[in-house]
Amino acid sequence: MAIVSLPKIKHVRAFTVRGGGADYHDQGEGHWIDNHIATPMSRYPEYRQSRQSFGINVLGTLVVEIEAEDGTIGFAVTTGGEPACFIVEKHLARFLEGRSPTEYEKIWDQMYFSTQYYGRKGLVINAISGVDLALWDLLGKLRQEPVYHMLGGAVRDELQFYATGARPDKAKEFGFIGGKMPLHHGPAEGIEGLHKNIAELADMRAKCGDDFWLMWDCWMALDVDYATRLAIAAQEYGLKWIEEAISPDDYWGYAQLKKNVPKGMLVTTGEHEATRWGFRMLMEMDCCDIIQPDVGWCGGVTELLKISALADAHGKMVVPHGSSVYSYHFVITRHNSPFAEYLMMHPGPTEVVPMFHPQLIGEPVPQNGRLKASALDAPGFGVELNREIAMHRPYTH
Numbered sequence: 075m076a077i078v079s080l081p082k083i084k085h086v087r088a089f090t091v092r093g094g095g096a097d098y099h100d101q102g103e104g105h106w107i108d109n110h111i112a113t114p115m116s117r118y119p120e121y122r123q124s125r126q127s128f129g130i131n132v133l134g135t136l137v138v139e140i141e142a143e144d145g146t147i148g149f150a151v152t153t154g155g156e157p158a159c160f161i162v163e164k165h166l167a168r169f170l171e172g173r174s175p176t177e178y179e180k181i182w183d184q185m186y187f188s189t190q191y192y193g194r195k196g197l198v199i200n201a202i203s204g205v206d207l208a209l210w211d212l213l214g215k216l217r218q219e220p221v222y223h224m225l226g227g228a229v230r231d232e233l234q235f236y237a238t239g240a241r242p243d244k245a246k247e248f249g250f251i252g253g254k255m256p257l258h259h260g261p262a263e264g265i266e267g268l269h270k271n272i273a274e275l276a277d278m279r280a281k282c283g284d285d286f287w288l289m290w291d292c293w294m295a296l297d298v299d300y301a302t303r304l305a306i307a308a309q310e311y312g313l314k315w316i317e318e319a320i321s322p323d324d325y326w327g328y329a330q331l332k333k334n335v336p337k338g339m340l341v342t343t344g345e346h347e348a349t350r351w352g353f354r355m356l357m358e359m360d361c362c363d364i365i366q367p368d369v370g371w372c373g374g375v376t377e378l379l380k381i382s383a384l385a386d387a388h389g390k391m392v393v394p395h396g397s398s399v400y401s402y403h404f405v406i407t408r409h410n411s412p413f414a415e416y417l418m419m420h421p422g423p424t425e426v427v428p429m430f431h432p433q434l435i436g437e438p439v440p441q442n443g444r445l446k447a448s449a450l451d452a453p454g455f456g457v458e459l460n461r462e463i464a465m466h467r468p469y470t471h
């Protein structure tokens with residue numbers, strides 16, 4: 075029987091798109107995700123009410139399209155916008171065009187080490203992730219297989235999700251296994267702000283009952299002392315984990331915070347970390363209990379396979395940040411990823427809407443906080459790009 079040889083890659087194209095989707099902070103007025111959420115910029119009163127005021131949505135979405143010689147197109151979306159388009163078109167495309175899409179290891183290696191002198195984390199790794207995810211989508215479409223089949227198949231029948239948003243009480247109603255709230259007040263608001271945080275937690279604990287998971291997402295806003303005092307005060311309300319409390323660069327601070335928090339409370343981080351080397355640092359310095367790579371920001375699926383195996387060896391759970399279908403196809407195949415995050419993108423949030431709405435046609439939405447593995451049974455990541463949305467290709471090559 076002849077070996078199947080897939081058509082080679084013909085074109086790589088990069089586009090920008092605005093309005094929600096992969097750059098999910100790019101929302102309209104009055105959305106919970108932009109309402110007085112504590113950040114490292116909260117020390118400046120003018121930037122305290124809105125994260126958009128300091129530019130959290132300045133990049134917008136990067137769409138990567140990879141077209142094979144037979145016309146099949148794989149695509150992916152992530153955060154990156156116009157500068158990421160430049161990196162894809164002017165730098166990364168040369169490592170794909172004319173190659174087989176099966177060479178994703180060599181392609182990843184060349185994308186990473188050719189940009190190492192100006193990349194390694196952040197925007198460049200977002201761009202590499204976008205290309206890698208589009209490559210896996212193309213492979214699945216050419217092989218007529220869902221990505222999760224190519225990653226080893228489902229290790230459980232369904233995915234279960236916790237929900238991120240300002241209304242854990244609604245998340246409980248919708249059947250999610252927990253609710254992660256944005257932290258609203260940081261150190262700049264002093265002890266009054268800390269008491270307001272605790273009052274919000276106490277209110278949600280009263281509404282959600284004793285057993286529902288409640289977590290805080292602190293979006294890099296705190297210092298070790300404030301995070302420690304907050305965690306201790308939150309213990310009586312059963313806070314399950316304190317997430318991304320301090321700067322992603324402060325590995326030493328995370329190691330200290332993990333020692334300081336009350337026994338039984340988990341420390342989590344990783345959504346702004348990248349590559350196997352960054353996560354090796356988090357694990358070897360014992361910074362956290364759960365790592366939370368974003369599949370569109372950490373290096374893509376090819377890199378997440380390495381990160382996840384390293385975490386497994388360290389006995390750490392891997393619960394990817396958001397990432398929509400890119401997370402679902404990964405999590406369903408990993409024993410050390412027992413649940414996934416669902417970012418609630420309705421403005422309330424008082425409804426469950428697709429996470430990357432409106433960019434992905436066919437994007438699966440959890441029912442009762444769960445998704446059957448069979449919901450992922452379509453080629454590639456199982457979604458199509460919503461081409462009704464205005465796309466702009468700022469650069470060519």
Ligand SMILES: C[C@H](O)[C@H](O)[C@@H](O)[C@@H](O)C(=O)O
Binds near residue numbers: 107238255396415
């Ligand atoms: C809710 C948080 O402030 C972020 O907006 C969120 O996207 C991220 O930190 C998360 O873990 O979902």
Ligand SMILES: [Mg+2]
Binds near residue numbers: 317
């Ligand atoms: Mg987070």
